[in-house]
Amino acid sequence: xxxxxxxxxxxxxxxxxxxxxxxxxxxxxxxxxxxxxxxxxxxxxxxxxxxxxxxxxxxxxxxxxxxxxxxxxxxxxxxxxxxxxxxxxxxxxxxxxxxx
Numbered sequence: 001x002x003x004x005x006x007x008x009x010x011x012x013x014x015x016x017x018x019x020x021x022x023x024x025x026x027x028x029x030x031x032x033x034x035x036x037x038x039x040x041x042x043x044x045x046x047x048x049x050x051x052x053x054x055x056x057x058x059x060x061x062x063x064x065x066x067x068x069x070x071x072x073x074x075x076x077x078x079x080x081x082x083x084x085x086x087x088x089x090x091x092x093x094x095x096x097x098x099x100x
Contacts, residue, residue: 013053020045021066028070033077035085038070042092049099060100067093 024041027034045063049055055063071093074086 010054013048013051014055014059017045017048017053017055018059018062020048021063024070025066028073033073033082035074035077035081038074039085039088039092042067042070042089046092046095046099049096055100064093064096064100067096 020041024038024045027038027041045067049063067089071086071089074082074089076082
C-alpha cells in the first residue's frame with residue numbers, strides 16, 4: 001500500500017514538473033513575455049529536480065531545451081529586463097545540467 005502511494009506521488013511530481021516546463025514555454029513565448037515569471041518557474045523546476053523527481057532521458061532533454069529556448073527568447077527581447085532574465089536563466093540552466 002505504501003509503495004503504491006510513493007509511485008503515485010512520483011508520477012504526480014513528474015506531471016507537475018513537465019507542466020512547469022510547458023508554463024515556462026508559454027510565459028516566454030507570449031506577445032508580452034513576463035521575464036520574472038519565467039525565472040520563477042525555472043527556479044521551481046530546479047527545486048523539484050533537487051527533491052529527487054525521477055526523469056527519463058527524453059524528459060531531461062525536454063527540460064534542457066525548454067530552458068535554452070527561454071534563455072534565447074529573453075536575450076532576443078532586446079530589453080534590459082530581458083537581458084537580466086537571460087543572465088539569471090543562464091545560471092539556472094547551468095545548475096539544471098549539473099543536476100541532471
